[in-house]
Amino acid sequence: MFDGLSTELVGAAIYDLGLSTLNRLTQQNEWVQRFLTQYDLKGPQHDFAARYLEALVELHLQKKPAEVLNFFREPSISRTFYLFYYGEEASRGNEVQVQQELAHWAASLKVGEDLKNTHLDPLQEAQVFWLIFRQKVQESRTVKEVELEQQVRRLQNSLDNVKLQNSIPNPKFLTPLPFQAEIFLGREKDLRKIHDILFNSNDKQLLFINGEGGMGKTSLASKYLTTYQDEYTRVAWIYKEKSIAESLLILAFPINVHFDEKWDIHQRLDVLIMAMAELPKPCLLIIDNANELEDLRQYLPHLQRCSNFHILFTTRISDFPQLASYKIEPLTQDQALQVFKAHYPAFESQEEALFYEIYTAVQGNTLVLELLAKNLHNFNNKLKKDYLLADLRRDLEMGLLQLSKTSAVDVRYQAQGTGLRNEKIKVIIAAMYDLGDLSAAEIQVLSIFAVLPAESIPFERLEALSLGLEGLDATLLTLAQKGWLEYNEAAASFKCSPVVQEVVRLKNQNLLEDCRRVIVGLIEKLNYESGTTGHLLNASYTEAILWARWTTALVAISWSADETIAILYERLGTYHQTTGNLQQALTFFEKSNQLVKELHAANSKNMSFKHGMAVSYEKLGETYSALDDLQQALTFFEMETKLFEELREADWEKVSFKNSLAISYSKLGDTYSALGDLQQALTFFEKYNTLEKELHDAFPEKKDFKHGLAVSYSKLGQTHSDLGNLKQALTFFEKDIELSKELHEANPEKVPYKNSLAVSYSKLGSTHSALGNLNKALTFFEIETKLFEELCESHPEKVSYKNGLAISYLLMGEFMEQKMQTPTKAQELYQTSHALLEDLATRSPDNKEFKKNLDWVKAKLKY
Incomplete structure (x- = not known):
């Protein structure tokens, strides 16, 4: 084919170029050979290589630099031009596709990069070359090519006639219609708003319908399709499974798009999108279950080329800046109650309060309420009830998937084919979310939310737990964007729905870790x-x-x-x-x-x-x-x-075991003392004291051991006091107060030491009172009371401190009444003690000590 071309005209380099191009196109590239054979274009009749070489020669004569010639010598570039003229129907004559492919190769191939380095624009050079090449082709079209074009045109006309004769009654439905919700209540305003957004906003032809799983997104989208189908020339509903691209390809057959069996999914999608873009506007496409961010990012640009389509996505993704969104909120309690009654006819009016508690427990999730209602219906009727609403409410306290009675129910949620889905609640709920779409870090953070209350959790509180999770903030925001968590930007808090919690706890085998x-x-x-x-x-x-x-x-x-x-x-x-x-x-x-x-x-x-x-x-x-x-x-x-x-x-040698044993002896001593066996109590308190002295002597710097020793002296003092050995008791109480004062003075911030010091002053006050040292006793009682007042003020929630203060007022009252002969002052102190103890007994009715103390002070009150 090149033998007749003058080498004097083009030079040896151009001749080599042409020969190389011809070899690649007609010998090395199998796709060319297969195509030429299929259409009988092999041989002298088919002169693509010659025309391509002539265009290259023209560039050479225009003194284009070598980088330009090398660019068009590249096999990928020549293949693009070849397909435009001689490729399959979807590629042939498609100028948009040629431009896109040339831009792609210019950006990805080294020859494109080399060309850019000369400060020349590959696409502009391609336009020049294309004009030259197109002229060469038109000047030399063979008879065979003309005949082929005529045959293709006749075949296309025949196919159009067949399609016209065999067209379906309503060609607007490109896919089977989706299921309609059995009951559609409370969403009418949402329908109108979505319609207004799509038809009255030029820049919002693609719209997210987003919300939590099971909230009713699919039902709303399905109702939109049936309500407004007459306003569209074509309508289609697809359920996204593996990817948006694979799901979209089911539209190829109804809009008569054919693919080469060798094409990959991206080539097929490009052809399909071009065909969709040619459909008369407006068309409606609804993509259900579009929950994967990367999938949307990858294929959204393709869908945006279909300016003749309104495209709705149902998704859990909460934030996708490239698209407008319409968030579905839960039905109101009253709306949800009407739906619940429709699915559970045996509902009784006196059960409304229980329903509202159930509504709150599942946070108004529409699908979950439907499942619960249908499950109740299977166990109850107007004559007999085997599983009451109260039983359901109690079961929900244990978890959504812990119902004591369950049966299979019929639902349309994720039903395949034309039938209803008949499954148990656990199976249906588990299918609502797939952990396989999440990273390990996302699953770990989600697992933490799955075991915490289903309430708003501030980010600062999570940080306060020192979880040590790298990138916690970014992971939380990603989970919120994907719809697994709800994000409150104003409060910087996150919330996980009970449904998501149940699914995560069910599916994550590594939940504990x-x-x-x-x-x-x-x-x-x-x-x-x-x-x-x-x-x-x-x-x-x-x-x-x-x-x-x-x-x-x-x-x-x-x-x-x-x-x-x-x-x-x-x-x-x-x-x-x-x-x-x-x-x-x-x-x-x-x-x-x-x-x-x-x-x-x-x-x-x-x-x-x-x-x-x-x-x-x-x-x-x-x-x-x-x-x-x-x-x-x-x-x-x-x-x-x-x-x-x-x-x-x-x-x-393990010190902690020795200390724990010492404390256990003190517990036995306290119990025997309360039982009235003071000698046995004394035995255990002496063992307690012995071990604590050994620990303190061995580790004098350990404050806990010093504190334990002080307490052991207090226990010994109290026991000797109860036995009537007041002098011996005083000796132990003085040892106690000495250690307790040292601890408190050295560690004023340590609240337990302050509490022990207050108790020590109380013991000294009672002992000196019994010994007749009234001034000392009064001083100690006053110091004790002041310390307990400070403790209660700084820690009002701690009942032991409030009880200590109440006892200090009571003991001071007894002292004033019995020793100081001031009954009026005593009654004031009793009244103050009574108020504190009455509050304690009310808050902790099971605490017998508080009740005993309350009875004690009541006996002291005169009015």
């Missing part, structure tokens, strides 16, 4: 000073209210036996013990004890598990003691002591 950091963080926040009345070390009592609520939500989940969960139960029990809720404290202490017993039974040699079990017995003993069940308390303290004795025998 993903939540380990928040568990440890809460343990630290609720940590308290050992040997005290539960004084918090790392949080104020106001802050502890929040941490305790979070912890309560976390431990409500069914966890496997784990030491950190056991510790968390113990921390929560101690918080309630400190704030006066003994029954709640007992519940959590029992759960902690149950877990550590399981752990110890599985590994009896683990000393940490044995230590945890001993501590759990101590906590149970303290609680039963406060409940005035002294025999039960004694049993637990004896079990505690036995374990600590075994631990100390196993590791004699």
